[in-house]
Structure formats: C-alpha cells, structure tokens
Amino acid sequence: MxxxxxxxxxxxxxxxxxxxxxxxxxxxxxxxxxxxxxxxxxxxxxxxxxxxxxxxxxxxxxxxxxxxxxxxxxxxxxxxxxxxxxxxxxxxxxxxxxxxxxxxxxxxxxxxxxxxxxxxxxxxxxxxxxxxxxxxxxxxxxxxxxxxxxxxxxxxxxxxxxxxxxxxxxxxxQTCRAADGLALSSRNGYLSEAERAQAVQLFAALRSLAQGALAPGADLPALEQHALAALRAQGWQPDYLTVRQRSDLQAPRNPQAGQLVALGAARLGNTRLIDNLEF
CATH class of the missing domain: 3.40.50.620 (HUPs)
Structure with missing residues (x-):
C-alpha cells in the first residue's frame, strides 16, 4: 500500500x-x-x-x-x-x-x-x-x-x-454490528463499560418501533412518542426515533412493509449514537 x-x-x-x-x-x-x-x-x-x-x-x-x-x-x-x-x-x-x-x-x-x-x-x-x-x-x-x-x-x-x-x-x-446488535461506530469507544452494555437499547427501540408500525391501524406519531419516552426512561437523551419512507425520508402516508426505515439518534452519557433499520 x-x-x-x-x-x-x-x-x-x-x-x-x-x-x-x-x-x-x-x-x-x-x-x-x-x-x-x-x-x-x-x-x-x-x-x-x-x-x-x-x-x-x-x-x-x-x-x-x-x-x-x-x-x-x-x-x-x-x-x-x-x-x-x-x-x-x-x-x-x-x-x-x-x-x-x-x-x-x-x-x-x-x-x-x-x-x-x-x-x-x-x-x-x-x-x-x-x-x-x-x-x-x-x-x-x-x-x-x-x-x-x-x-x-x-x-x-x-x-x-x-x-x-x-x-x-x-x-x-451494510451496517456491521457487534454480536449483541450494536452498530459499529468510531464513537463507541467513548462509551464507558456500563454505557456499552446499555447501548444496544437504541437498536432494540428501533426494532420495537418497526414492529409496531406494521400493525393494522398503527398510529405512527403515537408510537414514535412512546419510543422516545421509553428510551428517556432508560437514561438516554434521544433526538429522534421515527419511521420514514426509504425513498425520500418523508413520513409515510400508507406504511407498507419493504418500503420503510426506522431511524434513531440519541445521546447516552456524552456519546451520541445513530442507527437505522429497514423493514
């Protein structure tokens, strides 16, 4: 080289x-x-x-x-x-x-x-x-x-x-993940040992949000607010947890499997992490 x-x-x-x-x-x-x-x-x-x-x-x-x-x-x-x-x-x-x-x-x-x-x-x-x-x-x-x-x-x-x-x-x-699901990031090195154990909660929140978004009659704004509140209750400071269309990142009018992505960004201690999940 x-x-x-x-x-x-x-x-x-x-x-x-x-x-x-x-x-x-x-x-x-x-x-x-x-x-x-x-x-x-x-x-x-x-x-x-x-x-x-x-x-x-x-x-x-x-x-x-x-x-x-x-x-x-x-x-x-x-x-x-x-x-x-x-x-x-x-x-x-x-x-x-x-x-x-x-x-x-x-x-x-x-x-x-x-x-x-x-x-x-x-x-x-x-x-x-x-x-x-x-x-x-x-x-x-x-x-x-x-x-x-x-x-x-x-x-x-x-x-x-x-x-x-x-x-x-x-x-x-494609996103590379640790065995527990945490997306690899250069900023993961800022996490303390306790924070590293908690860090998987962001991806878990996105999985839960995606699952709820596909339920019949899902209320996406309510699901997003619930996801934000749940992450805050675990000690995070979330910026956003949301479901968007893959095509343009706009809010979906008619959510359909295979066309959506859940995206999140949140601070754990002094470290800001981002992640996403297509579904």
Missing amino acids: QTVHTIADLRALLSGRGRPAFVPTMGNLHEGHLGLVRQARALGDVTVASIFVNRLQFLPHEDFDSYPRTLQRDADLLRGEGCDVLFAPREADLYPEPQTFTVQPDPRLADMLEGHFRPGFFTGVCTVVLKLLSCVFAGSPGVAVFGAKDYQQLMVVRAMARQFALPVQIACG
Whole structure:
C-alpha cells in the first residue's frame, strides 16, 4: 500500500491504473470500515481509502479536537485488507485556502433528522465528499462505497452525485454490528463499560418501533412518542426515533412493509449514537 498526502501525488499515483474503488473515512477504523474496503476491492481496479477528519461537518460544541486520530494503526489495518492507496491529506492539503465555496444540499432531504439537530452538517459532508471525489476520480470513473449506518448521509451523497452527474457510482455497504446488535461506530469507544452494555437499547427501540408500525391501524406519531419516552426512561437523551419512507425520508402516508426505515439518534452519557433499520 502506498500512502500519499497531497492531491497532486494522489492523482499522479492513480493515473493509468484503471477504475478506482474508493472508501472515504475519518479514520479510527473498525470492522465496519474494513468491510467497506473488502467490498470496494471487488468493484474496481485500484482500491483507495482516505482518512481525513473534516472540520466542516463538526458543530462548534462537537468533538472535532478530541475525535480519535489513529493514522498508523489505521494504515496497518488497511494494508492488511489489501488496500492499494491511502490518501491521508493534512488540512492544508485539502483546504489550502479557506473553503468559501460549499455545497448546499436539498433542504427537503438534508434539513430534517440529522440536519435538524446538526445544522450545517450535510453542507460540510457534501463539500468534503465532492472534493474527495474530484481528487480520486479525476482520471477515470469508478465507485465509492458508503456505509448504510449513516442512512441519511448515504441518500444525500447519492442525490448530490446524481444531480452533479459525477462519474461515480455510489455503492452501499451494510451496517456491521457487534454480536449483541450494536452498530459499529468510531464513537463507541467513548462509551464507558456500563454505557456499552446499555447501548444496544437504541437498536432494540428501533426494532420495537418497526414492529409496531406494521400493525393494522398503527398510529405512527403515537408510537414514535412512546419510543422516545421509553428510551428517556432508560437514561438516554434521544433526538429522534421515527419511521420514514426509504425513498425520500418523508413520513409515510400508507406504511407498507419493504418500503420503510426506522431511524434513531440519541445521546447516552456524552456519546451520541445513530442507527437505522429497514423493514
């Protein structure tokens, strides 16, 4: 595996090597990330991963400064998975001047759920993703793999790639879970031992919500409020637990199995976790 830090070096390294398959990450890698790399290897001629903690997608009170940075460990893990190229730009490499041009995603998709509780988040995501895609796919079209755990993010990135006619297929990697069902996340490392044992309650709440949503005559708003109250009673601070249409993340008018997704975000102690369940 070759590691590069500048855009010019990345483009030179990828020139003439065929179809890239790309996995963008913020590092502190876990099995979920490595699964995306394995998926990418089968989809292209050269496998590229990036590690960059993107300041633009963190709110002022969030954990940008304390976000775990484990570059050497991450590089070793990527090398073990057969990744060909690691792009690890410094902030000055990716943003050599203030990033005054930004991507404003469709508010109908991006201003709800995560975008409501983290205003500006998807502007930061889209801006850095567009820039990373332009770095990796300057010479050849290819595929980029994003995890399904960040469900709304995946939909926003797909819409951006489609509307800008980017030469990139956006592929979905399924959520990787621990044996007890907890979705793997870099932020799981913030959990205390007691909180880690509790953390499975978020996915359990989504399963319960999904089951209730398919019952005849289900009252979705009432079910959502009950799910929120139940999670609060267990010591969580939930932002949302909701059922939406997979197609556009709008509230379903006529809930039907196979077309829905339950999404949730909640804080346990100082750690904010997100998860989802298609059903």
